[in-house]
Structures are given as C-alpha cells and as structure tokens.
Amino acid sequence: MVTSIILINAERTKINEVAEKLQEIAGISEVYSVSGKYDLVAIIRVKTNDDLADLVTNKMLAIDGIAKTETMLAFQAYSRHDLEAMFAVGM
Incomplete structure (x- = not known):
C-alpha cells in the first residue's frame, strides 16, 4: 500500500468545488480544507x-x-x- 499526502493550492473561488471533485476519485481517502499556506490536503492510499x-x-x-x-x-x-484499522479486520 502506498500512502501519500498531497498539499493543494486551489483558485480561491473553487476550493469547495475542487475538494468535492477530489473526494470522488478512487484512491483519495480523505480531503481536508486547512488553514495556512495550502488550501486543501488530500490523503491518498493506493496499491x-x-x-x-x-x-x-x-x-x-x-x-x-x-x-x-x-x-x-x-x-x-x-x-x-x-x-485501530488492523484490529478491526482481526489482525
């Protein structure tokens, strides 16, 4: 399993739209709007x-x-x- 964190700058008027489109992509497990230098953070988990x-x-x-x-x-x-995820699958 490959896990990646992607820090994203989006156009100011499209932050919510970008977040919604990101969360629809298979492999993106979480999308957060954040304060600071970046607008969004996406957590990626792929094979x-x-x-x-x-x-x-x-x-x-x-x-x-x-x-x-x-x-x-x-x-x-x-x-x-x-x-917690490991214990949830019986490992």
Whole structure:
C-alpha cells in the first residue's frame, strides 16, 4: 500500500468545488480544507506507485481549479488510526 499526502493550492473561488471533485476519485481517502499556506490536503492510499502517478498526473490534472500541488510520500505510519484499522479486520 502506498500512502501519500498531497498539499493543494486551489483558485480561491473553487476550493469547495475542487475538494468535492477530489473526494470522488478512487484512491483519495480523505480531503481536508486547512488553514495556512495550502488550501486543501488530500490523503491518498493506493496499491502501487504507478497508481499514485496515474492519480496525480491524470485524474487530478483533469480537475479545474487546482493551481499547485506538493506531493509527499509516506514512509512509515505511526497513527492510532492505522492501529485501530488492523484490529478491526482481526489482525
């Protein structure tokens, strides 16, 4: 599983529209509107790096209103959320 965090700057009048379109894309598990330097943060969980590349370079590129992105690849998960998910499937 490949997890990525994408920081997104959107056109000011299209932030909500961009967020709604992002959450419809398979592989994007969460979208947050945030304060600070970026407008939105998307959490991506896909099977392979090729799936991530397709999502970023094809599917996200088709969304009107995205001005700039910065993609970060997660190496290790330390969150309680991930531990709870493991126990939920009986591991």
